[in-house]
Every structure is written in structure tokens, then in C-alpha cells.
Amino acid sequence: MKKIFIASAILLFSFAAFSQSKDAEAVKAVLKQYNSAIEKLDVTGTEKLFTTDSKVFESGGSEGTYTHYLEHHLGPEFKEFTSFKFSDYKADVQVDGKYAFATETYGYTIIVAKDKSEVKRKGVATSVLKKINGEWKIMISHNSSRKG
Numbered sequence: 001m002k003k004i005f006i007a008s009a010i011l012l013f014s015f016a017a018f019s020q021s022k023d024a025e026a027v028k029a030v031l032k033q034y035n036s037a038i039e040k041l042d043v044t045g046t047e048k049l050f051t052t053d054s055k056v057f058e059s060g061g062s063e064g065t066y067t068h069y070l071e072h073h074l075g076p077e078f079k080e081f082t083s084f085k086f087s088d089y090k091a092d093v094q095v096d097g098k099y100a101f102a103t104e105t106y107g108y109t110i111i112v113a114k115d116k117s118e119v120k121r122k123g124v125a126t127s128v129l130k131k132i133n134g135e136w137k138i139m140i141s142h143n144s145s146r147k148g
Contacts, residue, residue, distance in 0.1 A: 010111040024093040057142040083111035
């Protein structure tokens with residue numbers, strides 16, 4: 001009986017670990033989709049990666065929902081760039097039920113359209129995601145950067 005209990009506990013623990021690992025990879029895929037759109041300077045459709053009541057914070061400022069951030073920050077900013085590239089990207093994800101907590105570190109390089117100047121920065125982002133109807137969505141995003 002004791003062996004059956006131990007075997008059942010190991011099986012249950014293995015299943016839970018596999019499920020969390022699968023969810024962590026799904027969260028990383030959402031973050032990757034968003035970062036890929038940033039690199040393409042085309043965020044069309046990225047609203048689906050965020051909750052409707054999301055909150056975006058950037059370098060000490062509250063940018064409102066992702067839709068507001070997109071309309072008043074990213075959209076206008078992208079018109080001033082010819083290139084945006086991430087480097088040395090790392091993501092750490094912790095899953096706790098229907099919520100996930102992500103930390104991303106990276107470098108990025110922007111080429112400014114006006115004078116072709118290059119801007120290099122080191123960045124960090126923290127995000128809280130929620131699993132809604134089987135899909136991970138970003139609820140809260142905070143990013144900041146400094147000269148690299």
C-alpha cells in the first residue's frame with residue numbers, strides 16, 4: 001500500500017511539473033510573439049496578446065492600457081525608427097495556477113530614421129499574465145532601460 005501511495009505521489013508531482021513547464025513555454029511564446037512584432041516595427045494584432053484592462057508601465061510612467069500605449073506611444077515611436085533589434089534575450093517564467101510571472105532581460109539597438117543614429121540600451125521587463133479561456137494574456141507589463 002505504501003508503495004502505491006509513493007508511486008501515485010510521484011506520478012502526480014511529475015504531471016504537475018510537466019503542466020507547469022508546458023504553461024511556462026506557452027507564456028514564453030506570447031512574450032516572443034510580442035517581441036517579434038516590436039522587431040518588425042509592426043504591432044498589428046498584438047492587442048490579442050493583452051487583456052482589455054491591461055496596464056503598461058514604462059521607465060517610471062504609467063501608459064494606461066495596452067491599446068492606449070499602442071496608440072499614443074508605440075505607434076508614433078515606430079514611425080521614427082528604421083530598425084529595432086533585441087539581443088542577449090533571456091526570459092524566466094514562474095507559473096502559479098492561472099497566473100504567470102515573467103522577467104525578461106535583453107539588450108536592444110534602435111536605428112533612428114531621421115539621422116540613422118544608433119541607440120543601444122539594456123532593458124528589463126516584468127509581466128504578469130493570466131490564463132483566460134486556455135490562452136495566456138499579458139495583464140501588467142513594466143519595462144525600463146538604461147544606456148548599454
